[in-house]
Amino acid sequence: MSTPRPDQENPEIVAGQRVLGVVPGKPPGGDRKVLSEQEPVMVWPHLLVRHGVAALVVIAVVLVLAIFFDAPLREIANPTLTPNPEKAPWYFAALQELLSMFHPLVAGVLVPGAIVLGLFALPYVDRTSTIEPRFRKVAVATFTIFMVVWIVLTVIGFAFRGPNWGWVWPWQEWYGEL
């Protein structure tokens, strides 16, 4: 006979789980019955320890970056001196790259609008009854293609564009701005 899990024998824990337990309802997709199928674990220590380790790694990385690479500060803003190229922050580089390729209505309105709508509609578009990626090929494939395109556009806009938004090789001239 297997030993009972700590939560099953401790009435306090059972009460606590009742307070913050899952809300009732029947899943049309999604997943809520997993606990009975898989061996459940406790948040402490299983997940919290991982959170702690991940936190230390993230702190270390940001600290190392901050120590070895100073936050940039250029000369004071000068409205009469337009730099060439003018670059948006890196996380908008894909959007800026799109704007250089397509009509502003497409790149600035239709595409970002479709992305926002698509993301919000995702739970209602992907209505498969499973969460397994191999049975959600359309959702996974669409999102993968979107991500790859977005990352490629970001890298191009960030590192491969120079004066007049012309193509430059980043190892020859560097115009990327963080």
Added chain:
Amino acid sequence: MIQKLSAWFEERMGWKPIWTALALRNIPKVNWLYTLGSATLLVTVNQILTGILLTIYYVPSPQDAYNSVAFITNEITAGWLIRGLHHWGASAMVVLAGLHMLRVVFHGAYKFPREITWFTGLGLLAVTMAFGFTGYLLPWDQKAYWATTVGTRMLEVTPVIGDWLLRIARGGEELSAVTLTRFYGTHVWVLPSVLLLLLGIHLFLVVRVGISAPPTPKETDEKPKVWFE
């Protein structure tokens, strides 16, 4: 010693049921990808703390903004480090939030009953981008000024209300002292308020509804019904 201390607090605060409810819950066995959300949260805390420190010396007016940032960087003890942490933390926040979203999408974790968690998550991503965008202008150097010029110009392409959006963002036709105070106020008051509200709902639901299990192949290889077939 620790037990005594914990008993002392327990008698006065009764915190143990909260700890029990939060930490002694059953969850599905999860992997390292499930730490991306908490890593984003941690960077958010870093941004709040370093941001508060930066506001002590930062002055949001065109001439003083640049000088105060230069002062923070060059004169104040560890000012360069605080600014560096805030600068790199900003990029880390965008990257980690993006990775967190990837995990959620590929695991189908946005499905019922977690739609509201997903919506608030999207809101938080938008807030993060807005934080980055408004914070970018604050040093008032060439890079800040022109990146914001380019960024706000993107608003102009919106049909019908484009001009109006542009003027709201800039506080006029061109970037000026008004733009700077607008961005500053948005960056330190408006966005943090929205962030804390969305984050509160997001985290509450993570505990309340529970996290989704990583997708594991079922023993039966029966293919479930899919909508596109």
